[in-house]
Amino acid sequence: MGRSPCSSMEELNKGAWTALEDELLTSYIQAHGEGKWRNLPKRAGLKRCGKSCRLRWLNYLRPDIKRGNISHDEEELIIRLHNLLGNRWSLIAGRLPGRTDNEIKNYWNTTLGKKAKAQTSIEAPPGKSTKKVISTETRATESSSSSQATKARTEVIRTRATMCSSQVIFPLQPHATHDVDVLKAGGGEFEEPFDEAMFEDWTRNPCLNNNATTDIDEHRDGGLNSTVKARVLDLLYSDGSHSLNSEVNLLKPSDGEFEKPFEAMFKDWTADPCLNDNSTVGLESFAFLLDPDEWP
DNA sequence: AACGGCAGCAACCGCCAACTC
DNA sequence: CGAGTTGGCGGTTGCTGCCGT
Structure with missing residues (x-):
C-alpha cells in the first residue's frame, strides 16, 4: 500500500533548490499548469521527486505568494x-x-x-x-x-489523530470550579467584568459543568466540531475581546458561505442540544462575555 | 577574528484520505 | 470491494546567517 518515498528513487537532487531548478519548474507550470506532480519532474527536466516540486511551487514559487514580514x-x-x-x-x-x-x-x-x-x-x-x-x-x-x-x-x-481525544480537549472543557477560579484575582475575588453571579449560573448548566453528560469522546469522529465548540466555549469564558459571531465568521470566506468542512461543522453545531437557542442556557446568552460593548 | 549557540526558514518525511482502476 | 496511486497535511530536520562572547 502507498508508495515508495522520494528518497528511494534513483539519483534525485535533495536539499536547497537552485535558481535553474526554480526556473525550470516555474516555466513548466506556467506552460502546463499545476497537477500531475508525479510525472512533472521528468517532463520538466528536473531531478526532483514530484512531491518536492509541489512543495517548492506551493511554498515559494507561486506568483501570488506574499513576501515580507507578517x-x-x-x-x-x-x-x-x-x-x-x-x-x-x-x-x-x-x-x-x-x-x-x-x-x-x-x-x-x-x-x-x-x-x-x-x-x-x-x-x-x-x-x-x-x-x-x-x-x-x-x-x-x-x-x-x-x-x-x-x-x-x-x-x-x-490536531491529527490526537486532536479529538479527551486528553486534548480536556483543558478546553469548562471545568467550572477550577476554570472559573482562574478568572478570580489573587485575593479570590472576581475582577471586572466578571462577577460571582455570572458564573453561578454557568456552573449550574448541565451541558457545561463537571458532571456534563456530553462525553467529548462521543465526538471523536467529528473531532473538529468538538474542538471548535470547545474552543469557542473556551473563548466564552477566557477571552473578553471577541464576539462569538466574529469568531465564527472568521471561518467564512469572503463570499460569506462556509466551505467544507465548516459547513457541516456548523450545521452540527446548531443541532447540538447543549448549544442551540432552545437550550436552558443558550450559547448566545454568553455572548456578552465576549463583546466588550455589551458588557454590563 | 574565531567560535559556539540560537533562531528562522526551507525542505523533507511519514501518514492519511480521496481517488482510480 | 479492495489494492494501488496521488495529492495534501502536519511534524520534524537540518542548513544558514546572526549575534554574543
Whole structure:
C-alpha cells in the first residue's frame, strides 16, 4: 500500500533548490499548469521527486505568494484562527491570502508559540494549562536532537489523530470550579467584568459543568466540531475581546458561505442540544462575555 | 577574528484520505 | 470491494546567517 518515498528513487537532487531548478519548474507550470506532480519532474527536466516540486511551487514559487514580514493584523488573525482550529495550518493559511501553511506554521513555531507559552505561564498556575502539551509532544521532543529539544517545547496543539481525544480537549472543557477560579484575582475575588453571579449560573448548566453528560469522546469522529465548540466555549469564558459571531465568521470566506468542512461543522453545531437557542442556557446568552460593548 | 549557540526558514518525511482502476 | 496511486497535511530536520562572547 502507498508508495515508495522520494528518497528511494534513483539519483534525485535533495536539499536547497537552485535558481535553474526554480526556473525550470516555474516555466513548466506556467506552460502546463499545476497537477500531475508525479510525472512533472521528468517532463520538466528536473531531478526532483514530484512531491518536492509541489512543495517548492506551493511554498515559494507561486506568483501570488506574499513576501515580507507578517503584519500585526495577520498575526492577530493567525492567533484567533489558531484558537479556533488548532494546528490546522492549511485552513489557517486559506484565510490569509498570499501566505502558505508552511510559512504560518514556521511563524507560529518560532514566534507566536513562544508568545502563547509566555502568556500561558503568566495566566495559569503551573501544572494546569500545561496539560495542553500532550504526551506525544513530550515524546517527540525528547527523541529529537538536543537543539530541537530546547526550542520545540512550545504550546502546540496536536490536531491529527490526537486532536479529538479527551486528553486534548480536556483543558478546553469548562471545568467550572477550577476554570472559573482562574478568572478570580489573587485575593479570590472576581475582577471586572466578571462577577460571582455570572458564573453561578454557568456552573449550574448541565451541558457545561463537571458532571456534563456530553462525553467529548462521543465526538471523536467529528473531532473538529468538538474542538471548535470547545474552543469557542473556551473563548466564552477566557477571552473578553471577541464576539462569538466574529469568531465564527472568521471561518467564512469572503463570499460569506462556509466551505467544507465548516459547513457541516456548523450545521452540527446548531443541532447540538447543549448549544442551540432552545437550550436552558443558550450559547448566545454568553455572548456578552465576549463583546466588550455589551458588557454590563 | 574565531567560535559556539540560537533562531528562522526551507525542505523533507511519514501518514492519511480521496481517488482510480 | 479492495489494492494501488496521488495529492495534501502536519511534524520534524537540518542548513544558514546572526549575534554574543
